Amino acid sequence: DTEVTQTPKHLVMGMTNKKSLKCEQHMGHRAMYWYKQKAKKPPELMFVYSYEKLSINESVPSRFSPECPNSSLLNLHLHALQPEDSALYLCASRQGRGNGHNEQFFGPGTRLTVL
Amino acid sequence: EDQVTQSPEALRLQEGESSSLNCSYTVSGLRGLFWYRQDPGKGPEFLFTLYSAGEEKEKERLKATLTKKESFLHITAPKPEDSATYLCAVQAGNYGQNFVFGPGTRLSVLP
Numbered sequence: 001d002t003e004v005t006q007t008p009k010h011l012v013m014g015m016t017n018k019k020s021l022k023c024e025q026h027m028g029h030r031a032m033y034w035y036k037q038k039a040k041k042p043p044e045l046m047f048v049y050s051y052e053k054l055s056i057n058e059s060v061p062s063r064f065s066p067e068c069p070n071s072s073l074l075n076l077h078l079h080a081l082q083p084e085d086s087a088l089y090l091c092a093s094r095q096g097r098g099n100g101h102n103e104q105f106f107g108p109g110t111r112l113t114v115l
Numbered sequence: 116e117d118q119v120t121q122s123p124e125a126l127r128l129q130e131g132e133s134s135s136l137n138c139s140y141t142v143s144g145l146r147g148l149f150w151y152r153q154d155p156g157k158g159p160e161f162l163f164t165l166y167s168a169g170e171e172k173e174k175e176r177l178k179a180t181l182t183k184k185e186s187f188l189h190i191t192a193p194k195p196e197d198s199a200t201y202l203c204a205v206q207a208g209n210y211g212q213n214f215v216f217g218p219g220t221r222l223s224v225l226p
Contacts, residue, residue, distance in 0.1 A: 004158075031212060042202055042216035043159065055212055090158050102147040102206055104214060106158035 004107035006091050012113045015081060021110045023074040023091030031096030032074045033104065034066060037088045049074060050096055081114045088112075117142040117207040119217035127223045128193055136188040136220045138203030147206040148186050150179050152199045153219070159202055193224045
């Protein structure tokens with residue numbers, strides 16, 4: 001099973017709202033990722049968690065706040081977003097054990113619209 | 116700086132017309148090169164991992180190859196359902212946690 005699930009599938013929020021995106025995997029992967037993808041552009045790395053610790057933060061604005069409560073779950077908390085933050089937000093995971101299985105598996109994404 | 120480019124940007128093929136997509140990369144210490152397929156509005160679907168020059172992987176009508184500077188995704192006798200954006204990514208960084216994606220090739224296969 002190579003499934004990564006994401007909820008919600010779609011989210012519409014105002015600029016003053018607080019919302020969260022959720023990601024879950026049960027493959028025993030120890031590295032989890034958040035990406036942002038605009039239309040007709042490649043995924044853009046935002047955050048990396050390795051063994052539940054934040055290891056990469058690609059200079060993402062503080063209105064995006066990641067959280068990794070355990071090895072299977074990844075959250076992205078959203079607050080005071082701007083319309084330009086509207087995009088497809090993708091979660092991915094990979095084994096992260098350096099045993100030659102380095103590929104990432106992606107979830108279906110959350111389509112976020114900020115009004 | 117690690118960089119990935121892909122060509123062509125878009126490709127239209129007739130059903131059964133074989134072709135190749137190119138992924139060129141500049142990375143300090145390649146740990147892996149990955150091919151993904153992405154349908155509109157969906158997450159990328161993993162296709163292949165390549166680790167070293169000379170390596171080849173095949174799956175149905177797709178074959179991926181790797182040299183020291185580029186990778187090719189060969190599509191043999193494509194069908195309309197092969198229409199998608201094909202993304203190439205390289206694994207980089209000191210601990211191999213960073214993945215850099217190319218801009219993708221949008222493939223359309225006409226019946």
